[in-house]
Amino acid sequence: MGNIKFSVEFSGGLQDLFGQKKIPIPSDKNEDQIQLPKLLPGESLKLKHVIDGLAAKLKGRNAKLKLFVQGDKGFYEVTPGILVLINDSDWELEGEYEYEIQSGDQVLFVSTLHGG
């Protein structure tokens, strides 16, 4: 996994939650680093690991955390109203949480807007 480089982007207000529009992973900046699990040989990085890592950045700020993930079922699920896109296409087309991150991937989290 050491060689995988990808990016996470936020839109629809989620950028305010993370204080960033885009986080390259791995990041040059220490404070942007997200914790990813140590993978065994042959194991691959999955989207759920990235979501857990992002959620960890919001820990201790419960009101904010709930705007990104809900943990009622014992694991983190993306909060309803947020679309997850992998390389500009709906993650349902790509395997959702189990999607294996490839080098160069762009993962985009979009919160739906309601104003009009």
Next chain:
Amino acid sequence: MTATSVIELLRQQIESCEAQLRDLRQQLAEAEHDQQQEQTHDRLRHATDPHGDPLGHDMNFGIHDDFRSEVFAALSHVEADKPSAPRWPLDKSEYKRYGRQLIMPEIGLQGQLRLKNASVLIVGVGGLGCPAAAYLVGAGVGILGLIDGDTVEESNLHRQILHSTGRVGMTKVDSARIALNSLNPNVKLVAHTSHLTPESAIRILQLYDIILDCTDTPASRYLISDTCVLLGKPLVSASALRTEGQLMVLNNPPLRAGDSRGGPCYRCVFPKPPPPESVVTCGDGGILGPVVGVMGILQALEAIKLLTRNAQPPLTSEPMLAQPSDPPSLLIFSAYANPMFRSIRLRTRKPKCAACSAQASVTAKALESGSLDYVQFCGTVNPVDALSPSERISVDNYAKLRLAINPFTGMEPSKESHILVDVREKVQYDLCSLEGSINIPFSMVSHTSSHPYNEGNGRQQGAEEQTWVSSLRAYPDKPIVVICRRGNDSQITVRKMKELGLDNGGQRWIGDIKGGLKAWGQTVDRDFPDY
């Protein structure tokens, strides 16, 4: 003080009424002008007087009188025989009015006729609905329906371009009708001056070919989408907040529920509503006029594209294939990003969708009986109630604390006796604030963990957060009064301050001002800006 503010209020009211009168007079003049033109036009069309006819003028020279009268007899005969058969498919004035779009291959005569025969419904005549309606009326749709239960407010005018200063207080639907009628009197406007309800949705939406969702709450978005699926209508849905907008064309093609070739509906994309506390309105989050304007205009564009699809048959050498619908996508507009537009591919219909799958639970019967409660489905945010009455102070009592003369010292106002913390974001604090207050933005408060030693957010942030806490700790004796815009964030801040131990185990009073600066402006200081 009171007398002058009454005078000022009356002046403002007179000014507003006069502006409204001016506006109405202008609308009247325009309407009269239109009517006059129409009558002149009709007269010209039905004129039989040959001397008024340029053709008759030419024929006066070098032609036998007998022949002339024969020709005229023949001409007038034709006209008398078929008085109603128009010579051209569109009215002459329509050729002129729509000329610039008529000459485009995407529209052409057939496209214009489709627009003319089409009816479009706009739900919500606000920031999205106004520009969308303007462009559809400009383009010459036959019938445009408008639904909204609200009245025009001053804070709408920077983006809701159909309304005007003189029409503040008028219903949005009526205000829009006035503006749209003066833009293009050929379009029939249908007014629905109350909000859409589950009971009325089918009855109203079935009258139209395409629906534009220009509303601003999740509940109305689900209701409109469900109804569109039940009635088989394509839906153009958009939304906007701050500097961003989103656009989707849903239920396109609008095939019946269970047909997987149909386009996804709002429920396919968002099966569960967002938590109510994550829904931010334009009033709270802000909105830039052109951002919502762009999205409304894109809705009008998508509606025109849908209505005129395949209007032009391809060239004869090419096989006659109906253009397939565009694959479902979400267009994201972000005014401060580069590039500003980004289109992402959406899923197809969800096999277990509650609205558009074979197992749909949303039925016309359930909708019309009122058993589907969309407001409950989407949830509501309960007003914040985090403090006990002894932790809250009314604006009147705070005014006394602040302005009243201390009976013991004789003169010193009590402003210095406490710390007033304003927790609005800095940009709002800079607009207007109470003298002597200090600004600790709520975002900074909510970033601060109540358990400082569990902080996992990096050193720099932790150090910064500590600053506001330690600066308050430096004056352990002064009571802390917290104020915000409406009296919600201030309560949460008081809670947080106590969790951080700033009340010294109950020795220092910390509380908030009920109703916030809004209440302050309404009851204590009428000059305090309301934004």
